[in-house]
Amino acid sequence: MIAAILIAAVNSISFILIAPYAPSATAGVALLLPVFIFSDISRLSPILYGYLTGSAWKVFLISGMWGLGTVVGSLVSSLASGSFRIRKPRRIDVARSFFGGLLMGVGVSLAHGCNLLHSLGGTPLLVPASILVTISILIGAYVCLKLILKFGV
Amino acid sequence: MDFTIVLLIAFVTGVILGFLFQKGQFCMTLMLTESVIFKNHKRIAGFVGAILVSVVLFNVAAFLGVTDNFNLLRQVGVNPKFFQAPLAIDRSLIGGLIFGFGMILAGGCVAGVLFRIGEGQLSSVIAFFGIMAGFATAIALEIVGVIGLEASLYPPGVLLSQILQVPVIPLVTLTAVFLLALLLALLRNARSRVFLAILLIFFLAIVLLYHSERQSIQSIAPPVELNEKQVEINRFISSFHVAVSNRSTAKIVPFFTDDALMVLPDGRLIRNVTMIKSYYEKEIVLYHQYIIYGKVSSIEVADNKATAVYNSGLRSWSLGATQPPYIPYRETFTLIRIADAWKIESLVLNARRSE
Numbered sequence: 451m452i453a454a455i456l457i458a459a460v461n462s463i464s465f466i467l468i469a470p471y472a473p474s475a476t477a478g479v480a481l482l483l484p485v486f487i488f489s490d491i492s493r494l495s496p497i498l499y500g501y502l503t504g505s506a507w508k509v510f511l512i513s514g515m516w517g518l519g520t521v522v523g524s525l526v527s528s529l530a531s532g533s534f535r536i537r538k539p540r541r542i543d544v545a546r547s548f549f550g551g552l553l554m555g556v557g558v559s560l561a562h563g564c565n566l567l568h569s570l571g572g573t574p575l576l577v578p579a580s581i582l583v584t585i586s587i588l589i590g591a592y593v594c595l596k597l598i599l600k601f602g603v
Numbered sequence: 604m605d606f607t608i609v610l611l612i613a614f615v616t617g618v619i620l621g622f623l624f625q626k627g628q629f630c631m632t633l634m635l636t637e638s639v640i641f642k643n644h645k646r647i648a649g650f651v652g653a654i655l656v657s658v659v660l661f662n663v664a665a666f667l668g669v670t671d672n673f674n675l676l677r678q679v680g681v682n683p684k685f686f687q688a689p690l691a692i693d694r695s696l697i698g699g700l701i702f703g704f705g706m707i708l709a710g711g712c713v714a715g716v717l718f719r720i721g722e723g724q725l726s727s728v729i730a731f732f733g734i735m736a737g738f739a740t741a742i743a744l745e746i747v748g749v750i751g752l753e754a755s756l757y758p759p760g761v762l763l764s765q766i767l768q769v770p771v772i773p774l775v776t777l778t779a780v781f782l783l784a785l786l787l788a789l790l791r792n793a794r795s796r797v798f799l800a801i802l803l804i805f806f807l808a809i810v811l812l813y814h815s816e817r818q819s820i821q822s823i824a825p826p827v828e829l830n831e832k833q834v835e836i837n838r839f840i841s842s843f844h845v846a847v848s849n850r851s852t853a854k855i856v857p858f859f860t861d862d863a864l865m866v867l868p869d870g871r872l873i874r875n876v877t878m879i880k881s882y883y884e885k886e887i888v889l890y891h892q893y894i895i896y897g898k899v900s901s902i903e904v905a906d907n908k909a910t911a912v913y914n915s916g917l918r919s920w921s922l923g924a925t926q927p928p929y930i931p932y933r934e935t936f937t938l939i940r941i942a943d944a945w946k947i948e949s950l951v952l953n954a955r956r957s958e
Contacts, residue, residue: 519617553705555737590703
């Protein structure tokens with residue numbers, strides 16, 4: 451609980467200062483691909499076009515650094531508390547993780563941002579899309595949990 | 604500000620947040636699992652608390668102007684409102700549902716995946732690669748045409764208060780109170796009936812706020828009663844505003860007579876229709892998107908001449924601006940009726956103060 455409040459405080463500062471876009475380090479790579487394939491991207495997606503023609507690569511770089519920092523921070527934290535351990539997943543978990551990650555990637559592209567961006571970056575400012583995305587993420591996750599409980603995947 | 608310093612700050616905030624994520628095990632999947640399966644709402648209460656604190660801090664910062672003045676992104680030439688997603692209801696809903704589904708399968712939200720990589724969880728590394736593959740898939744689907752183009756109801760950066768047309772401070776206070784009630788209910792393990800009641804009260808309060816705001820607007824500006832001829836003129840001017848908002852000179856030009864006159868706020872005079880066309884061509888590329896609002900001030904109609912005065916405003920936005928700049932001005936049209944169609948004979952633009 452205290453950690454959550456602290457997270458909120460630090461998060462606010464970081465959002466105000468640099469507005470990180472957590473998955474966009476990967477997004478940057480993926481978004482740059484069609485530029486090389488199709489030069490006329492303005493027809494494809496105006497928003498994407500806006501991202502790429504502006505200084506969006508800087509945003510991706512900043513967010514990439516932010517994401518790297520998160521990994522390093524949690525590495526430090528887990529090493530300090532002694533909970534660091536290379537955990538090998540079972541084979542079924544590998545498939546599940548990859549498929550889940552795939553769905554997350556598609557969802558992030560559709561919803562213009564991950565849960566962190568929407569729930570802690572957009573909802574506090576009352577950005578309507580973010581509120582909508584946060585609610586639908588909760589619904590989607592709830593449905594998936596209930597399905598797993600019922601069929602035991 | 605040097606770009607490298609910004610990168611360094613991003614890295615440092617990332618490290619601090621990663622540390623806290625790991626300590627608090629801050630992950631949406633974990634808290635939903637605990638809440639739904641084990642009926643332990645502590646974690647989700649923490650999440651609601653985090654949003655509550657963010658609501659207060661964000662809005663205080665925005666109110667004090669910190670977001671505008673101290674934003675590092677702006678200093679390195681990036682639009683800081685980049686992350687405010689445009690409201691495309693279908694995309695947001697479907698994207699959110701798919702994301703929520705994948706989040707449970709992958710065993711962690713984006714924050715969860717990042718901090719579990721740091722903990723040495725290999726399945727999270729695989730989930731990370733899955734996210735990358737997902738991006739590529741989505742872009743491939745967009746190129747093929749399965750996922751449609753952006754169809755945003757509002758331009759990016761429009762906030763809830765602007766859509767509901769209610770003042771910001773009461774709305775934010777209301778949201779904060781709502782989140783606080785939710786937090787207390789979660790901490791006390793309240794029944795679902797209590798949650799529904801809180802939600803209902805929240806919506807009722809917003810409706811009340813909306814209603815009271817509507818009434819206050821109406822009491823300030825009584826609607827102008829228009830007779831039949833004035834309605835015709837008003838329709839003509841509205842279609843002119845729509846044509847300008849559509850950013851098409853081909854649609855704008857037929858509204859003017861060949862020797863039409865235009866006077867700009869800075870006193871410049873534009874004669875004849877070709878010059879007017881080139882003026883609009885230059886004006887249109889200035890903005891990413893804009894909309895013209897026109898409010899009738901007065902309309903006088905004679906047989907085939909008319910004068911109309913409009914209090915108009917131009918709301919423009921570049922991609923992702925939160926508060927689109929609003930440029931108010933007064934338009935005085937002189938209209939002439941040629942062959943059963945109204946044309947603009949002269950258009951005078953004056954600057955006016957915003958009300």
